[in-house]
Amino acid sequence: MSAGSGQSDPPEASLRAWAGGAGRVYQAAGDQYIHEGLPAAPAAVTNTLPRDTFAFEGRDQELRELVDAVRRRTEAGELLPIYTIDGMPGVGKTAFAVHTAHLLADGFPDGTLFVDLHAHTAGQLPVEPADALGSLLSIVGVAAQYIPAGMDARAAMWRDRLAGKRVLLVLDNAAGHHQVEPLLPGTENCLVLVTSRRRLSALGATVPLPLGVLSAAQATALLATLSGRDLSGIEAAADTVVRLCGHLPLAISLLAGRLRHHPSWLVEDLIEDLADAQTRLDELQAEDTAVATTFELSYQRLPEDRKAFFRRLGLHPGEDIDDQAAAALAGIPLVQARRHLTALHDDHLIDEPRRRRYRMHDLIRDYTRALAGHDGPSKGEEAIGQLFDYYQRTAALADRHLGPALRTNIPANPGVSDSPVPTTRETALHWMETERANLLACAEHTIRQNQHPRLLRFAEAMAGFLRQAGPWDRAIEIHRAATAAAEHDADPPAQAKALVHLTIVQYLSGAYPPAREAAKRALTLYRDLGDLPGQAAALCHLGIIHELTNEHEPATQALERSLALYRCLDDRKGQADAITHLGIVRYWSSDYPGGSELLEQAVMLYREVGDLPGQANASYHLGLIRWLIDDYPGAAEALEKSMTLHRGSGNRLGMAEAQNWLGAVWRTIGEYEAATRAQSDALAVFREMGSRFDEAEALYNLGVTSWSTEDYDTAAEFLEASLLACRELDNPLGEADSLCVLGSVHRHTGDHAKATELLDKSLTLYRELDNELGEAATLNEIGALLFASGRHAEALEHYEFALRLARSVNGPFEEAVALAGIGRHAHHERETVTAIAHFRDALAILQRIGAAAAKKMELELTALEKADQG
Numbered sequence: 001m002s003a004g005s006g007q008s009d010p011p012e013a014s015l016r017a018w019a020g021g022a023g024r025v026y027q028a029a030g031d032q033y034i035h036e037g038l039p040a041a042p043a044a045v046t047n048t049l050p051r052d053t054f055a056f057e058g059r060d061q062e063l064r065e066l067v068d069a070v071r072r073r074t075e076a077g078e079l080l081p082i083y084t085i086d087g088m089p090g091v092g093k094t095a096f097a098v099h100t101a102h103l104l105a106d107g108f109p110d111g112t113l114f115v116d117l118h119a120h121t122a123g124q125l126p127v128e129p130a131d132a133l134g135s136l137l138s139i140v141g142v143a144a145q146y147i148p149a150g151m152d153a154r155a156a157m158w159r160d161r162l163a164g165k166r167v168l169l170v171l172d173n174a175a176g177h178h179q180v181e182p183l184l185p186g187t188e189n190c191l192v193l194v195t196s197r198r199r200l201s202a203l204g205a206t207v208p209l210p211l212g213v214l215s216a217a218q219a220t221a222l223l224a225t226l227s228g229r230d231l232s233g234i235e236a237a238a239d240t241v242v243r244l245c246g247h248l249p250l251a252i253s254l255l256a257g258r259l260r261h262h263p264s265w266l267v268e269d270l271i272e273d274l275a276d277a278q279t280r281l282d283e284l285q286a287e288d289t290a291v292a293t294t295f296e297l298s299y300q301r302l303p304e305d306r307k308a309f310f311r312r313l314g315l316h317p318g319e320d321i322d323d324q325a326a327a328a329l330a331g332i333p334l335v336q337a338r339r340h341l342t343a344l345h346d347d348h349l350i351d352e353p354r355r356r357r358y359r360m361h362d363l364i365r366d367y368t369r370a371l372a373g374h375d376g377p378s379k380g381e382e383a384i385g386q387l388f389d390y391y392q393r394t395a396a397l398a399d400r401h402l403g404p405a406l407r408t409n410i411p412a413n414p415g416v417s418d419s420p421v422p423t424t425r426e427t428a429l430h431w432m433e434t435e436r437a438n439l440l441a442c443a444e445h446t447i448r449q450n451q452h453p454r455l456l457r458f459a460e461a462m463a464g465f466l467r468q469a470g471p472w473d474r475a476i477e478i479h480r481a482a483t484a485a486a487e488h489d490a491d492p493p494a495q496a497k498a499l500v501h502l503t504i505v506q507y508l509s510g511a512y513p514p515a516r517e518a519a520k521r522a523l524t525l526y527r528d529l530g531d532l533p534g535q536a537a538a539l540c541h542l543g544i545i546h547e548l549t550n551e552h553e554p555a556t557q558a559l560e561r562s563l564a565l566y567r568c569l570d571d572r573k574g575q576a577d578a579i580t581h582l583g584i585v586r587y588w589s590s591d592y593p594g595g596s597e598l599l600e601q602a603v604m605l606y607r608e609v610g611d612l613p614g615q616a617n618a619s620y621h622l623g624l625i626r627w628l629i630d631d632y633p634g635a636a637e638a639l640e641k642s643m644t645l646h647r648g649s650g651n652r653l654g655m656a657e658a659q660n661w662l663g664a665v666w667r668t669i670g671e672y673e674a675a676t677r678a679q680s681d682a683l684a685v686f687r688e689m690g691s692r693f694d695e696a697e698a699l700y701n702l703g704v705t706s707w708s709t710e711d712y713d714t715a716a717e718f719l720e721a722s723l724l725a726c727r728e729l730d731n732p733l734g735e736a737d738s739l740c741v742l743g744s745v746h747r748h749t750g751d752h753a754k755a756t757e758l759l760d761k762s763l764t765l766y767r768e769l770d771n772e773l774g775e776a777a778t779l780n781e782i783g784a785l786l787f788a789s790g791r792h793a794e795a796l797e798h799y800e801f802a803l804r805l806a807r808s809v810n811g812p813f814e815e816a817v818a819l820a821g822i823g824r825h826a827h828h829e830r831e832t833v834t835a836i837a838h839f840r841d842a843l844a845i846l847q848r849i850g851a852a853a854a855k856k857m858e859l860e861l862t863a864l865e866k867a868d869q870g
Contacts, residue, residue, distance in 0.1 A: 046110065046111040046112070047105075047111065047112050047113075048112070048113050048114045048115075048139060049098060049101055049102065049105070049112050049113075049114045049170070050098055050114060052098060052099055052102040053095050053098070053099060055222065055225040055226050056095060056099045057214070057218055057221045057222040057225060058214045058215065058218030058219075058221070058222065059092070059096055059211070059218075062096070062209060062211065063096070063099070063100060063103075066083065066100055066209060067100065067103055067104060069207075070104055070107070070191060071104075071107065074107055078188075079188040080188060080189070080190065080191045080192075081205055081206060081207045082184065082192045082194060082203065082205060082206045082207070083191075083192070083193050083194070083206070083207050083209055084194045084195075084196065084199075084200045084203060084206045084207070084208050084209065085097050085193060085194065085195045085196075085209045085210075085211060086195070086196050086197065086198065086199050086200065086208065086209070086210050086211070086348060087197070087210055087211035087212065087348055088197065088213075088248075088348040088349070088351075088361055088364065089120070089197060089250070089291075089294035089295055089297070089298055089348070090248045090249060090250030090251060090291055090294050090363075091211050091212070091213060091248060091249060091250075091348075092211060092249040092250070093172075093195040093196075093197075093211055094172050094173070094195055095249070096195075096211060097170050097172060097193045097195050098114070098170065100193060101114070101168055101170050101193060104168060104191065105168060107166070107168075108166045108167055108168040108190075108191060109166060110162075110165035110166050110167050111140070111165070111167045111168070112167070112168040112170075113136065113139060113167060113168070113169050113170065114170045114172060115127075115132055115135065115136065115169070115170070115171055115172065115183070116172045116173055117132060117171060117172060117173050117174045117175065117179055117180075118173055119173045119174055119175035119176075119179070119196065119197070119198075120173060120197060120294070120297040120298060120301070121173065121297070126175040126179060127179070128179075129151055129155075129178070129179055129181075129182040129183060130150070130151040130154060130182075132179075132183055133151065133154035133155055133158050133182060133183060134147050134154060136158055136183065137154060137157060137158055137161065140161050140162075142157065142161065151182055152182075154182075155182040155183075158183070158185070159185060159186035159187075162185040162186065162187055162190055163186065163187055164187065164189070165187065165189065165190070166189045166190065167185065167189075167190045167191075168190070168191045168193070169183070169185065169190060169191070169192045169193070170192075170193045170194075170195075171183055171192065171193070171194045171195070172194075172195045173195060173196070173197075174194050174195065174196040174198075174200065175196070175198070176196075176198055176200065176202075177200050177202040177203040180194055180200065180203060181203065194206075197298055197347055197348045198346050198347055198348065199345070199346045199348070201346070212351075213246060213247035213248050213249075213361065214242075214247045214248075214249060214252075215247070216239060216242065216243070216247065218247075219242035219245070219247040219249075219252055220235070220238050220239060220242055222242075222249060222252050222253070222256070223238060223241065223242055223252050223255070223256050223267075224238070225256075226252070226253055226256030226257065226260065227255075227256035227257075227259035227260050227267075228259075228260050229259060229267065231267065234267055234268070237267045237268045237271060238267055240271050241255065241267055241270050241271060241274065244271070244274035245274070245363070246361050246362040246363045248291070248361065248363060250291055250294065251291050251363060254291065255270060258270075291363055291367075292367055295349075295363075295364060295367045296367075298347055298348075298349055299349075299367075299371070301347075302343075302347075305340075306340050306343060306344070308330070309326075309330050309332070309337070309340040309344075310340075310344060310349065310368060310371075311368060311371045311372040311375060312326075312329050312330045312372065312383050313326065313329070313330075313344075313350070313358075313360065313368060314360070314365055314367075314368025314369040314370075314371065314372045315329065315369065315372050315380055315383055315384055315387075316329060316387065316438075317438075317441040317442055317444070317445045318437055318438035318441040318442070319359060319437060319438075319441075320353070320357050320358060320359040320437075320438070321357070321358055321359075321438070322356055322357050322358070322434075322435075323337055323338050323341055323356045323358075324337075324390070325387060325390060325391065325435075325438070326340075326341060326358070328386050328387050328389070328390035328391075329383050329384075329386060329387040329390075330383065331382075331383065331386050338356075341356075341358055344358075345358065349364060350364075357434075384445075387442070388442055388445075388446070388454055388458075391435065391438065391439055391442050391458075392442075392454070392457050392458055392461050394421075394422070394431065394435075395432065395435075395439060395458070395461035395462055395465075396457070396460075396461040397421055397422055397428075398422045398427075398428035398429075398431050398432050398461075398465070399428070399460075399461050399462070399463070399464045399465065400422075400428070401422060401424065401425040401427075401428035401429075402425065402428055402429070402432070402464035402465055402468070425648075425649060425650065426650070429465075429649075429650035432462075432465040432469070433469065433650075436465075436469070439458070439462055440474050440478075442458060443455065443458045443459065443462065443478050444477075444478075446458060447477075447478070447481045450485075452485035452486075452488065452489050453489075455478075455481060455482055455485050456482050456485055456486060456491075456494050456498070458478070459478050459479055459481075459482035459498060459501065460482075460497065460498075460501075462475075462478070463475075463479070463501045466478070466505065467501075467504055467505060467508070468613070468649075468650070468651045468652070468653060468654070469650070469651075469652060469653075469689075470653070470688070470689035470690060470691075471688075471689060471690055472505045472508055472509040472689060472690045472691070473509070473690050475501075475505040476502065476505050476506060476509065476511070479498055479501045479502035479505060480502055482494075482498040482501070482502075483495055483498040483499055483502055483518075485498075486498050492525050492528065492529055493529060493531070495525060496522045496525035496526050496529065496531070496534055496538075497522075497534075499518045499519070499521050499522035499525070500518075500519075500522050500534075500537055500538060500541060502515075502518045503515050503518040503519040503522065503538075503541050503545075504541060506518060507541070507544060507545050507548060508653075508691060508693075509690050509691060509692060510691070510692035510693045510728075510729045512545055512548060512549050512729070512730065515541075515545050516542065516545045516546075519538055519541050519542040519545060520542065522534070522538040522541075523535060523538035523539060523542065526538055532565055532568070532569060533565075533569060533571065533574075535565060536562050536565035536566050536569065536571070536574055536578075537562075537574070539558050539559070539561050539562035539565065540558070540559060540562040540574070540577055540578050540581065542558045543555045543556075543557075543558035543559035543562060543578070543581055543585075544559075544581050546558060547559075547581055547584055547585050547588070548693070548731075549730060549731075550588070550731075550732055550733055550769055552585050552588065552589050552770075555581070555585050556582065556585055559578050559581050559582045559585070560578075560582070562574070562577075562578045563575060563578035563579065563582070566578055572605050572608060572609050573605070573606070573609045573611055573614065575605055576602045576605035576606045576609070576611065576614055576618070577602075577614065579598050579599075579601055579602040579605065580598075580599060580602040580614070580617060580618050580621065582598050583595045583596070583597075583598030583599040583601075583602060583618075583621060584599075584621055586598060587621070587624070587625045587628070588733065588771075589770055589771075590770065590771055590772045590773055590809050592625050592628065592629050592809065592810060593810075595621075595625050596622065596625050599618050599621050599622045599625070600622065602614070602618040603615055603618045603619060603622070606618060612645050612648055612649045613645070613646070613649045613651060613654070615645050616641075616642045616643075616645030616646045616649065616651065616654055616658075617642070617654065619638050619639075619641045619642040619645065620638070620639065620642040620654065620657060620658050620661075622638045623635045623636075623637075623638030623639035623641075623642060623658065623661060623662075624661060626638055627639075627661060627664060627665055627668075628773060628811070629809075629810050629811060629812070630668075630811065630812045630813045630849040630851070631849070632665050632668060632669055632849060632850050632851075633850070635661075635665050636662060636665050639658045639661055639662040639665065640658075640662065642654065642658040643655050643658040643659060643662070646658060652685055652689070653685065653686075653689055653691060653694070655685075656681070656682040656685035656686060656694065657682070657694055657697075659678045659679075659681060659682045660678065660679055660682035660683075660694070660697060660698050660701055661697075661701070662678055663675040663676070663677075663678035663679040663682070663701060663705070664679075664701050664704070666678065667701070667704065667705045667708055667852075668813075668851055668852065669850050669851065669852055670852030670855075672705060672708060672709050675701075675705045676702065676705050676706075679698050679701045679702045679705060680702065682694075682698050683695060683698035683699065683702065686698055692725055692728070692729055693729055693731065693734075695725060696722045696725035696726050696729065696731065696734050696738075697722075697734065699718045699719070699721045699722035699725065700718070700719065700722040700734065700737055700738050700741070702718040703715045703716075703717075703718030703719035703722060703738070703741060703742075704719075704741050706718060707719075707741055707744065707745055708852075710748070712745050712748055712749050715741070715745050716742065716745050716746075719738050719741055719742040719745065720738075720742065722734065722737075722738045723735060723738040723739065723742065726738060732765050732768070732769060733765075733769055733771065733774075735765060736761075736762045736765035736766050736769065736771070736774055736778075737762075737774065739758045739759070739761050739762035739765070740758075740759065740762040740766075740774065740777055740778045740781060742758050743755045743756075743757075743758035743759035743762060743778075743781060743785075744759075744781050744784075746758060747781070747784065747785045747788065752785060752788070752789055755785050756782075756785065759778055759781055759782050759785065760782075762774075762778045763775060763778045763779070763782065766778055772805045772808060772809045773805070773806070773809050773811045773814065775802075775805055776802040776803075776805035776806040776809070776811060776814040776818070777802075777814050777817075779798045779799070779801050779802035779805070779818075780798070780799065780802045780814055780817045780818055780821060782798050783795045783796075783798035783799040783802065783818075783821045784821065786798060787821065787824060787825065787828075792825055792828055792829075795821065795825060796821075796822065796825045798821075799818045799821035799822045799825065800818070800822065802814060802817070802818040802821075803815060803818035803819065803822065806818055812845045812848070812849050813845075813846070813849065813851060813853075815845060816841075816842040816843075816845040816846050816851075816853075816857075817842070819838045819839075819841050819842040819845070820838065820839060820842040820857060820860075822838050823835045823836070823837075823838030823839045823842065826838060827864060832864070832867075832868045833868075835864060836861065836864055836865060836868065839857065839860065839861040839864060840861065842857055843857045843858055843861055
């Protein structure tokens with residue numbers, strides 16, 4: 001372009017004007033040169049706002065807060081701050097600013113001006129402040145010959161022209177505070193809206209308005225409006241499309257335009273094209289507008305070292321990353337990584353949802369991974385290797401505080417000297433909880449890439465944490481893959497260890513048959529290796545599986561063999577493990593004194609070796625024994641101790657198990673709301689972790705609690721769900737428990753035939769399991785059913801049998817129930833004195849153990865005594 005004098009502009013003049021030269025003014029608002037001689041001052045332009053969008057969706061809260069704040073300040077005559085609207089590329093900053101300006105325009109009668117500063121415009125350099133000022137002065141009516149040459153002079157004139165006026169100024173697409181500051185009016189009556197991809201934290205007296213992506217509902221509404229399609233009936237497909245667009249307004253608008261111009265296309269047709277991350281960005285373009293281009297403009301503004309760092313971030317397999325992992329991934333010092341992360345955050349190329357934890361938008365991640373691919377596979381693998389070594393090393397250090405044994409195969413990580421070293425169980429748990437999703441993502445990457453040695457190290461380092469925190473389905477996947485990797489690499493010790501880890505998470509999740517098979521395979525491998533500690537561990541876990549499937553004899557045999565080996569090895573922690581489960585087998589066989597003795601012995605051993613999780617587990621089972629024999633204060637004490645210990649070791653599952661049965665104690669003493677709350681909270685944890693066994697127990701307890709409050713419909717729902725789970729798990733004891741209470745529900749609702757069927761099944765199961773306390777409870781319930789059916793003699797037989805069983809196993813609650821049943825039979829036979837005696841004995845027992853049922857029994861006894869006296 002030639003100047004008025006005929007001289008050629010320098011090369012950059014085609015992009016950046018030299019204002020004040022030869023009567024030429026660059027008008028940023030229109031992106032054009034205006035050639036003038038020496039005319040009179042032109043008329044001032046009072047509105048250069050772009051047309052408002054017809055499809056403005058979402059942002060209701062941000063828009064309302066901004067508009068209300070401006071109007072409130074205006075009415076009060078207060079100073080208007082500068083509002084900086086920032087966000088990632090394509091998030092709709094300009095649309096928001098323009099829409100806001102149109103809504104507020106009536107309040108600024110002296111002009112509504114819009115200037116594009118071109119910080120990120122393809123083919124253009126950012127507008128210099130002096131050029132923008134020249135354009136603005138021309139817009140407000142200053143003739144070219146009167147526009148001063150220097151930026152400071154122009155800024156002064158600009159402020160003078162706006163003095164006392166009410167102007168709304170939109171400065172769009174700003175590069176930074178240096179570009180914006182000279183353009184600001186000097187009067188408090190003007191409103192300035194600045195949009196930028198950068199956080200303009202250095203710009204003083206501002207109110208930041210960061211814009212994120214749209215919500216799912218807002219994104220779907222935008223797709224419907226822009227495409228002109230009725231999305232009712234295809235909500236799932238529409239939701240999938242906007243999710244694959246990352247809820248980014250620009251991406252949605254591009255796809256909506258394609259739908260509008262291709263009437264034969266269906267929304268569903270877009271899903272397949274977008275589902276592939278490699279091609280998603282290729283699909284999100286129309287004519288000369290593309291999502292990838294908006295990202296490219298931001299990327300190209302970065303210095304070279306930051307570009308390389310940004311590309312490395314795209315290789316991370318997880319959803320977020322902290323500063324230390326980023327340093328490891330890039331192979332740079334932590335202080336340098338923090339500097340890059342801060343700058344990328346300021347540029348809205350990454351978000352910081354929590355302090356020093358960063359996340360990329362899905363589409364930016366796709367873009368960045370494509371960039372990283374250009375660096376070549378070797379550089380990518382090197383970066384991934386550095387990251388994985390960092391995660392595995394730190395996880396192994398954390399596992400020292402979580403697992404029973406020290407880890408010795410911890411690789412050095414020379415590229416990162418600032419990696420964290422957890423020094424306590426609490427810090428180890430916190431780090432593992434925070435990084436769980438990333439660790440799982442890394443492990444899955446090693447599985448997909450067949451990186452066997454790295455997978456084995458990851459599986460080992462994460463085993464202790466996954467065992468207590470889950471999710472178990474993912475843990476099973478990892479340990480199964482580790483087992484296969486070790487077998488492929490002909491590494492029997494690693495294979496045996498992986499099988500033990502697999503065994504544990506399988507039986508924790510209720511997958512007993514595959515757990516039993518894995519334990520047997522591990523035992524065989526350890527025997528072939530002559531590894532006595534390994535054999536002891538495999539036998540212990542095999543015994544636990546037999547215990548969980550109510551195979552008491554094989555469970556006892558396996559656990560006693562494990563105990564013998566642990567004693568030979570002088571492994572007191574191992575001894576405590578085996579003794580704990582022998583105690584569980586004892587009390588599940590109705591030997592409550594024997595179970596208590598063994599569990600108390602285990603607690604002492606755990607205390608000697610400082611094993612808090614072991615103490616917590618043994619205390620939990622002691623609490624269950626005390627609850628079963630109706631020692632409610634003792635049960636509460638043991639269960640609360642278990643919860644405290646589990647809380648200290650960060651074991652959510654253990655805490656939930658203790659909480660579930662503490663709820664049972666509260667229910668028995670009449671604290672029904674507390675019981676329901678505790679059991680509901682426990683159920684949520686069990687479902688989150690995938691523990692079907694514990695879920696079945698929580699459902700059972702909730703059913704009994706509902707039964708206790710005579711909410712029989714709710715009780716039936718919980719108990720039927722528990723019954724189904726127990727049958728799926730092949731858990732006959734849990735099945736018998738649920739059948740017994742479900743039979744009682746049907747008795748109370750008048751369905752005696754169904755009650756008879758369920759109670760007969762329950763009684764059969766209890767007898768097969770040699771569970772005398774359960775048998776006594778079912779006999780009592782059958783006695784009540786027979787009595788209600790008028791079969792009084794048969795009822796008496798069942799009550800008397802239940803009484804003998806309850807006394808033989810020291811079950812005072814069922815003893816009291818049987819005594820009351822016998823008393824009701826005596827009352828029916830007009831043997832009032834005998835009836836009163838039995839009721840008094842039953843009441844004394846219930847009062848002694850603190851059961852809520854004592855109140856009802858007392859009322860029944862009082863009524864009987866009054867009738868006798870009358």
